[in-house]
Amino acid sequence: MAQFIFTYHGGRKPESPEEGERMMQEWQHWAAGLGPALINPGNPVGITKVLTAEGPSDLPSPHPIMGFSILEAEDMDQALQLLGGCPHxxxxxxxxxxxxxxMPS
Structure with a gap:
């Protein structure tokens, strides 16, 4: 089986603590539904910085990551199907x- 990393991008922040809690519960329910295919639920992430050969940039990332997870699937098509109902x-x-x-050993 292949492994896929998926990253969460964009979207609005929950408008209230209650909505945030509801969204977290929906995500946990959805993640549990993936079963053993979700081999690493990952974490949300903080501020994204861009580093170039010239050093850190003060420009914002054009596509900041909000979090990541790792999934196991037969192929990309199955991964896309499994991720289709993500609450994000x-x-x-x-x-x-x-x-x-x-990577070769």
Whole structure:
């Protein structure tokens, strides 16, 4: 089975602590529904900085990451199908999915 990292992007912040709690419960329910395919639920992340060969940039990231998770699936099509109901979409966000390449030992 292949492994896929998916990153959460964009979307609005919950408008109240209650909405934030509800969204977290929906995400936890959704994540539990992925079963063993969700091999690393990941974490939310903080501020994104851009680092170039010239050093840190003061410009904002054009596509900051809000968090990540790692999924196991047969192929990209199955990964996309499994991720289709992610609650992050309810906040107007998107996911980016990338297959993780195996490194030779």
């Amino acid at each position: 979409f309810q906040l107007g966000g998107t996911l980016e999915i990338s297959e993780m390449m195996e």
